Amino acid sequence: PQTLKERFAELIPLEHENVKAIRKEHGHKAFGPVTVDQVYGGMRGLPALLWDGSVLDAEEGIRFRGKTIPECQELLPKAPGGSEPLPEGLFWLLLTGEVPTVEQVQALSADWAARAALPSFVEELIDACPSTLHPMSQFSIAVTALNHDSAFAKAYQDGVHKKEYWEPTFEDSMDLIAKLPNIAGRIYRNLFGSGKLPAIDPTKDYSYNLSNLLGFGDNQAFVELMRLYITIHSDHEGGNVSAHTGKLVGSALSDPFLAFGASLNGLAGPLHGLANQEVLIWLQRMIKQVGENPSDDAVKEYIWSTLKGGQVVPGYGHAVLRKTDPRYTAQREFALKHLPNDPLFKLVGQIYKLVPDILLAAGKAKNPWPNVDAHSGVLLTYYGLDQMKFYTVLFGVSRAFGVAAQLIWDRALGAPLERPKSYSSEHLKKMFANR
Numbered sequence: 001p002q003t004l005k006e007r008f009a010e011l012i013p014l015e016h017e018n019v020k021a022i023r024k025e026h027g028h029k030a031f032g033p034v035t036v037d038q039v040y041g042g043m044r045g046l047p048a049l050l051w052d053g054s055v056l057d058a059e060e061g062i063r064f065r066g067k068t069i070p071e072c073q074e075l076l077p078k079a080p081g082g083s084e085p086l087p088e089g090l091f092w093l094l095l096t097g098e099v100p101t102v103e104q105v106q107a108l109s110a111d112w113a114a115r116a117a118l119p120s121f122v123e124e125l126i127d128a129c130p131s132t133l134h135p136m137s138q139f140s141i142a143v144t145a146l147n148h149d150s151a152f153a154k155a156y157q158d159g160v161h162k163k164e165y166w167e168p169t170f171e172d173s174m175d176l177i178a179k180l181p182n183i184a185g186r187i188y189r190n191l192f193g194s195g196k197l198p199a200i201d202p203t204k205d206y207s208y209n210l211s212n213l214l215g216f217g218d219n220q221a222f223v224e225l226m227r228l229y230i231t232i233h234s235d236h237e238g239g240n241v242s243a244h245t246g247k248l249v250g251s252a253l254s255d256p257f258l259a260f261g262a263s264l265n266g267l268a269g270p271l272h273g274l275a276n277q278e279v280l281i282w283l284q285r286m287i288k289q290v291g292e293n294p295s296d297d298a299v300k301e302y303i304w305s306t307l308k309g310g311q312v313v314p315g316y317g318h319a320v321l322r323k324t325d326p327r328y329t330a331q332r333e334f335a336l337k338h339l340p341n342d343p344l345f346k347l348v349g350q351i352y353k354l355v356p357d358i359l360l361a362a363g364k365a366k367n368p369w370p371n372v373d374a375h376s377g378v379l380l381t382y383y384g385l386d387q388m389k390f391y392t393v394l395f396g397v398s399r400a401f402g403v404a405a406q407l408i409w410d411r412a413l414g415a416p417l418e419r420p421k422s423y424s425s426e427h428l429k430k431m432f433a434n435r
C-alpha cells in the first residue's frame with residue numbers, strides 16, 4: 001500500500017492550487033474589524049492563523065478534518081480486539097484529510113517503532129535531571145536536544161531548495177513522534193517507576209508501546225485508554241498556546257524538535273496543559289477537606305472557596321468553547337464503560353453538576369462548562385498512574401501529532417515567517433485620539 005509520505009507528496013501540488021484559488025478569489029476580503037480590546041485581550045477571536053488539521057466550533061467542539069470525535073471513533077482503524085481509534089490513523093487523517101486503511105496504519109506503527117530509539121546522549125540528559133525537576137521540563141529538554149540529529153537543520157545548512165523543505169520536516173516529524181514514548185517512559189521510570197525500560201515491540205501499535213514503557217502494557221483497558229487519549233488530545237485548532245507556539249517557532253525555520261520543544265513549554269502552563277495535573281491536586285485537596293463522599297453543599301462550599309481565594313477552578317472554562325468539551329464527554333463515556341463505580345469518577349460527575357451554576361453565579365467565566373482536563377486524570381488514576389505531575393507529559397505526547405502535521409504543511413506550502421504588528425499603549429492612545 002501507499003505510504004503516508006507518498007500520499008502526502010501527491011497532495012502538495014493539489015493544495016498549492018487550492019490555496020492559490022482561495023487567495024485569488026477571497027484574498028482581499030476582510031473578516032471584520034479588529035478592536036483595541038482584542039489587542040489588550042489576548043487576541044481572543046482574532047482570525048489570524050491557517051490551521052488545516054482541525055477547526056473548533058464554540059458550541060460543538062473540535063472536528064479533525066471535518067470529523068467529530070465519535071466519527072473518528074467509528075471510522076479510524078482499530079487494533080485487533082480494540083474499540084478505540086489508533087492514533088496512527090488520526091495522524092494520517094490530520095495530514096491528508098483522508099481515513100487510512102488498516103494496512104496503512106499498521107505500516108505507520110511499524111515505521112514509528114523502527115524510529116523510536118533515542119540517541120544515548122539524550123538518555124543521559126534525562127537521567128541527569130534531578131528528580132525535583134518537573135517532568136514537563138525534562139520532556140522539553142529531551143525534545144529540544146533531539147535537534148542534534150535534525151534532518152531539516154542539516155538540509156538547511158546544506159543549502160536545500162525551499163521547495164524541498166517539507167521532506168526533511170516530514171522525516172523529523174516522524175522521528176519526533178516516534179521517539180516520544182521512549183522519552184516519556186524514561187522520565188516516568190526515573191521518577192516513579194521501577195525496573196528497566198522494556199524494548200519497543202515492532203509488531204505492536206504506538207499506544208501499546210507507550211503503555212508498556214510506562215509499565216502498563218499488560219493492561220488492555222489502559223492501552224485502549226491511551227489510544228483514545230492520544231487521539232482526542234492531539235489537536236485543537238491553531239490558536240491554543242502549544243499549537244500556536246509550535247507554528248510560530250517553526251515559521252523561523254527552526255526544525256520540528258525546536259518548534260515542538262517550545263510547544264511543550266507552553267503546554268506546561270497551568271491555564272493550558274498543566275490543568276490536568278491541577279485538577280487532580282484540586283480534587284485531592286477537596287477530599288482532604290470534605291471527605292470521600294461529600295454532600296453537594298460541602299462540594300459547593302469548596303468550589304466557592306477556590307473562587308474567593310482568587311484561583312481558577314481547574315478543568316473548567318475555555319477561551320473558545322461555550323459548551324461541554326466533547327473531549328470531556330468522550331472520556332466520561334469511557335469511564336461509564338470501564339469504571340462506572342469508581343469513587344473519584346463519581347466525584348467528578350458530582351462536580352460536573354455543581355461547577356457550571358457556580359461559575360455562572362460568580363459571573364466572570366464566559367464558559368462555565370468542563371474542558372478536556374477535567375476528566376483525564378481520574379481515568380489515569382483509576383489504572384494506577386496516579387503521579388499527577390506526569391499527566392501533562394501524556395498530553396504533550398499527543399499534542400505532537402497536531403503540531404507536527406501542521407509543521408509539515410507549513411513547510412510544504414512555504415508558510416512565511418510570522419510577524420504580527422504590536423503597539424505601545426502610548427501609540428494606541430494617539431492613534432485613536434480623534435476616531
Ligand code: CMX
Pocket residue numbers: 240270271272273274275307311312313314315316317318319320364365366367371372373
Ligand atoms: N475558574 C475561575 N475563573 C474562571 C474560570 C474558571 N475555571 N474560567 C474563566 N475564569 C475567569 C477568568 O480568570 C477571567 O477572570 P478575570 O476577568 O479576573 O481575568 C474571567 O473569568 C473571564 O475569562 P474567560 O474569558 O471566560 O476565559 P479566558 O478565555 O480568559 O481563559 C481559560 C480561558 C481556559 C484560561 C480559563 O477558563 C481558565 O483559567 N480555566 C481553568 C484552567 C483550565 O482548565 N485550563 C485548561 C484549558 C484547556 C487546555 O488548554 O488544556
